[in-house]
Amino acid sequence: MEDFASKQVTENLDEPPNSRLFIVTCRSMSEDVIKDTFAVFGDIQAVWVVKDKQTKESKGVSYVKFAKSSQACLAMEEMHGKVVIEGTKPIKVFIAQSRSSGRHRDVEDEELTRIFVMIPKTFTEDDLKETFKEYGDIEYCVIIKNKFTGESKGLGYVRYYKPSQAAMAIENCDRGYRAILAEPRSKTNSAEGEYAGGGGGGGAGARFDQHGGDNMNPYPFAPMGADPGNYQMADYRSSDVMTRCLMLSSRAAVTQEQVYALFDIIPGMDYCELQRDAYGLSKGHAVIRYNNLGSAVYAKEKLSGFEYPPGNRLALSFIDDGDDRNSPVGRMAMQFVAAQMMSTLWNGPSGNQLLKTATSFPGAPAAPRIQADLSLPAIKKLAPQDSKVKERLFVVFSPSPLSMDVLEDVFCRYGSLIEVHLVPGRKVGYMKYADKQCADDAMAALHGHMVNGVRMKVMLADPPREESHKRPRTY
DNA sequence: CGACGGGACGC
């Protein structure tokens, strides 16, 4: 059983971390004595006495590999400074530097006694201490908090008195705490500049920043304070003249295909082209022409202020295509009638609410904020939040993700949807279903289709990586 | 192409 086959040992030398001892002995200490001395502390996987290549005499240095870090630490704590052979110097015992680290500095207790854990945000430092004291006496506990609000970041440090205690905590505490050895404070962390002042989650923060940028340059149709939703009427109050031709202004880069797909949802588009500069780059402007006034008026009303991609409010204005020259008064009247007619035809009496970002409420008539290239069934109730997930769909969005509420609105319509999960910073998401057939139906119906100008690939998700017993996230 | 599960301390 103790066949220290050499090759296996080399590969597992630093696995798990800190499970190997570096021992300084007198030169007469044999491998057998070392083995017998240290076997009482745990499962020894290898013993190696370093010898001079020529004389084959011991250099007074040995390595002992244990199965666990806690065993190695315990052996170190118990044996360091002990006289093993009467009349010789006491031995020195350290945790060996990992072979790949290349340096030979002693590993100090400082580096082995403090652990770093993820905890519920509701945890106090007393809770932390109560949770981790079973592995050994705790010198102190600290929870990382937001400096301004005092809110816990869900991260904590626990300092033990002995390396074996920290190792026991790491080995035996609930995996949900994700306990690891803490990096010593002294060494200045590189790559910190990026996170200056920010606080947590990069993706969400970045998106907020973008919204902030928008707010610096408010559009007239996207009022920030009270009285949202009257931007549609601006045209009737202004001297702007309605035409069949629209100019799109987008702050974010958009492609020809995106603009085409978005405006083609409204029937009657007969021309759509991005304006490009001398270098062929998009200037964020596009011209869209419809073959009838009603469609153009409708497009302007409903897509002005629409977020595409999310966070980027589109601006639309009528432009003169040089055609359409009738008597101004008669034209205005005709256009107004056309607009009213289109609005009623498409949306019913409450058409002006289209494309607002209000969340849908089950039971109410389908909120007319979804533009899709397929006919969607009616909204269905979500499955209870604690339903067992029977199937997950993996959805890829192009060119950018849809919002959570739009996705919920669309993917709930095939039944049993439990939850929408968007992966922050990525253009993918997961839809959890309580019924396999419903998930299959949703996939069959929605794969390859377009919602609010966003193309979706809808596939069965790969099974999640099984990590046996993960504590439910509470933070 | 397009994948979930994370992470750092005012000395």
Added chain:
DNA sequence: CGACGGGACGC
């Protein structure tokens, strides 16, 4: 002061 051997699966 006191830091890294021996040997080599089978695609």
